[in-house]
Amino acid sequence: MPDLLEWRTGLHPDQVAVEVHGVATLTFAEWSAGAHAVAAALRARGLRRGDRVGLLFGARDWTRFAVAYCGVLRAGCVAVPLSDRLAAGQLEYALTHCAATAVVYGDDTPTPPVPPGLPVWTCADLLTEAPAADHVPVEADHTGGGGSAARPGDLAQILYTSGTTGRPKGVAASHANLTAGAPSHPRRLALAHSQRFLHAFAIGTNAGQTMLLNALTAKAGALTLPRFTPVRFARLVEAPGTGTVFVVPSIAVELLDSGALRGRDTSGVQLIGSTAAALAPAVAARLAEAFPEATIVNYYTSTEAAPAQTTMIYDPARRDAVGRPVGGQLMVADADGNPLPAGTTGDVWLRAPFPRAYYRDEAANRATFRDGWVRMGDVGRLDADGYLYLTDRHQDVIKTGAFKVSTLEVEAALYEHPLVAEAAVLGVPHPVLGSAVAAAVVPRPPAGPDDLSLPVLRGFLADRLADYQLPARLLVLDHLPHNEGGKVLKRQLTDLFDN
Template identity: 75%
Template sequence: MPELLAWRTAVHPERVAVQVHGVDEVTFAAWSAGAGAVAGALRRHGVRPGDRVGLVFGQRDWTGYAVAYCGVLRAGGVAVPLSDRLAPAQLGYALDHCRAAAVLHGGDEAPPGTPAGLPAWPAARLAAEGGEPFDHPVRPGDLAQILYTSGTTGRPKGVGASHANLVVGAPRHPRRLPLAHSERFLHAFPIGTNAGQTMLLNALTARPTALTLPAFTPARFARLITTAGTVFVVPSIAIELLDSGALAGRDLSGVHLIGSTAAPLAPAVAARLAAAFPQATIVNYYTSTEAAPAQTTMIFDPTRREAVGRPVGGQLMIADADGRELPTGQTGDVWLRSPHPRSYYGDETANRATFRDGWVRMGDVGRLDADGYLHLTDRHQDVIKSGAFKVSTLEVEAALHEHPQVAEAAVVGVPHPVLGSAVAAAVVARPGTPAAEPTLPALRAFLTGRLADHQLPARLLVLDRLPRNEGGKVLKRQLTDQFDA
C-alpha cells in the first residue's frame, strides 16, 4: 500500500486526491508528505511494526483520515478504521479486541469509549510535529488493516486484510486508471465500513478526485451530483434521492455511472435510477467485508431484474452444506474466492466456518443461471420457514418496492402458533403519495399476482424510517423486536 501512494504521488503530485466539499482537500503530494510525517511521529511515540492503531474519524475528516491511514501503514502498523459515531461501548470493544497500541482521531479529545491508558493522539497534531518521515518496509503478506463488520447478526468481527489483498487489481500504468470518464466520483460512505474503504482505495487508484460531503442530505448530495461523472450509493441513499425531489430540474446528463453497494438493490429502485439518470450505467456490486475484493457486478438489465451479476476479480460457486459445488440451477450456499483472501482476526472458530481454501462463505443462499449470473434467494438467517414453505425476504421486499406508496421495505419472520413463523413487513411511506400511509389489506391486494399466498405479509408496520447500521444495512433483529412489542 505505501508503494501505491508513492507511485500515484510521482505520477500526479498536484492532483487533488480527496475533497470534502466546503471543508478540506488534499493533493497526492500533501497526502504522501502527511503520511510520512505521521509515520515518523508514530515511530517516535513508540508504535512498532505490527502494532494495531485505531483510526476514529467522522465524515468531515476524510482528508485527515486518509493521511493517518497511510501514515500507519508507512510505519509498518496495522490500521483499524472506526467511525466516530460508534457508541462508546462499541468503540471500546473493537479497540480491546484488536489489542490496539494507540488511537489516532480527528478531534481534540480522546473519543468516548477509548480504554483507559490507551494513548490517543489528534492525527493533525502528529502530522504537524515535523521531524524526519519514516518508512518501514512491508511485505505483501503483512497484515495492513482490520475492518470490523457491521454486526447485524451478533458482535462485530474484525476482518484482517493483507497489503496484497488491498492492492489486487491496482493499475500499473497512468493511462489505465479506472473511472477515466470522470473528473470526480461522489460518495457519502462512512469511515469504518467496507464501502468507505473501497472509496479510499479508489482515491488511490482511480483517475477522478474522491468527493464527499461532511454530512449527507439529499439536497446537498444532489447539488454535488451535477459536478461528478460517477456516483456511488447504497440503496437507502438512492431511495432518499429519488423520493426527496432533490434531483428535479437538475442537469444529470454528465453522470456516466451510478454504482450501488452494501445491500441488495431492489429491481424497482434500479429501474427508477435508470429513468432518473438516462445517460448513466446503473451497476449493482455484490460482495462482503470478508470477501473483498472478490465481487459480482451487474449492469441493470430489465430482462434480468433479479440477477446480481457475474464474478469480477475472483471466482463464484454455489455449494451444498458440506462445501461441494452444485450444478447450475440448483440452490445452495454462495461462495466467493479471491487471491490473497482475508480472515477474521483472532477468531479461528469463525475462520473455520467462513473461510476454506481461499473461498469465503457469503452467508447467502442463491443459484446460478445458465449464463453464469447469480440470483440471491436470501440471507441464511433471514429465510422465513412458514408452515411447509420457505419464504425469501428478498423476493417479498422486491415486490413491496413496486408499490407506489412504499419508499422502503424490510421483511422479517415473526412467531406464529400454527405456521411456526409468519411473514411481517415494515415499510416507510413514500412522501407525497395521495393516501396517508399503506394498509395491510391494500398491500396484500397489490401483491396478489406478484407473490404466492404463503409469501403475502400477515402483519404490517408503517415506520418513519427503517433501523439501519452505519453501512446502510437494515437491522432486522430490531424490526423483529418492534413486531414483538
C-alpha cells in the same frame, strides 16, 4: 499500500485525490508528505511493525483520515478504521479485541473514551510534532518503497463488520489483498470518464474503505460531503466533472424520493454504482430513469470477500440477477462445499486472491473461510450463463408452515408499489406456522399510514406473490433503522413487532 500512494504521487502530485466539499482538499503530494510525517511520528513514539492503531474520524475529516491511514501503514502498523458514531462500549470492544496500541482521531472528533492507559493522539498533533523522517529508524527487514516498513503479506487493516447478526468481527486484510488488481500503468486508472467520483459513505465501513482505495487507483478524485442530505448530494451530482456516483440502496431511495434531483441536469453522470445491500429492481429502474446517460451497476460482495465481487449492469431482462464475478471466483455449493450445477439453489461462495480472515477468531474462520473461498451467508443459484441470483440471507429465510419464503423476493415486490419508499421483510414468531411473514414499510410522501394498510398491500401483492408469501403483519414507520453501511437492522424491527 504505501508504494501505491508513492506511485500516484509521482504521476499526479498536484491532483486533488480527496475532497470534502466546502471543508478541505488533499492532493497526492500532500497525502504522501502527511503519511511520511505520521509514520515518522508513530515510530518516534515507539510503535513497531504489526502494532494495531485505531483510527476514529468523522465525515468532515476524510482528508485527515486518508493521511493517518496511509501513515499508519507506512510505519508498518495495522490500521483499524472505526466509526465516530460507535457507542463507548462498542468502541472499547473493538479496541480491546484487536489489542490496539494507540488511537489516532480527527480534529472534529471529541476525545474518544478509550480503555485506560491507551495512548490517544490527534492526527494534527502527529503532523505538527513529527520528527524528520530520516531521524527515525526504519526496521531492517523492510522491502523498500521509500522507507515503508510494510511488506505485501503483512497485515494492513482490520475492519469490524456491522454486527447485524451478532457481535462485530474484525476482518483482517493484508497489503496484497488491498492492492490486488491495482493498476501499474497510468492508462489503466479506473473511472477515466470522470473528473471526480461522488459518495457519502461512512469511515469505518467496507464501502468507505473501497472509496479510499478508489482515490488511490482511479483517475477521478474522491468527492464527499461533511453530512449527507439529498439536496447537498444532488447539487454535487449536477456539478461539472461528477461522472461517477456511488450509493447504497437507502441513499438511492432517499435521493429519488426527496425530489432533490427534479429539474437538475444529470447527463454528466455516466456510472451509478450501488453496493452494501441488494438493490431492488424497482429502485434500479428508477435510477436508470433519473440518470438517463448512466450505466447502473450493482456490486455484490462483503467485508470478508473483498475484493472479490459480482457486478451487474442493470438489465430489465435479468431484473433479479446480481451479476457475474469480477476480481475473483464464484460458486454455489452444497452444505459440504461441493459445487452445484446451474439452476440448483445452495450456498454462495466467493474467492479472492490473498484472502482475508477474521482476526483472533479461529472458530468463525473455520465456518466462513475454506481454501481461499468465503462463505457469503447467502442462498442463491447460478443460471446457465453464470449470473448469480440471490434467494436470501441464510438467517433471513422465513420458514412458515411447509414453505420457505425469500425476504428479498417479497421486498422486491413491495418496492413496486408506487407509495412504498422503503421496505424490509422478516419472520416473526407464529404459534402454528412457526414463523409468519412480516413487513415494515416507509410511505413515500404524501402517502400516510392509511394508504398502506395491510389489506391494501396484500391486494397489491396478490398477483405478484404466492399466498404463503403475503405479509401477515405490517408496520408503517417513518424510517427504517440502518447501520452505517446502509443495511437494515432487522433485529430492531423484530423488537418493534414484539411490542
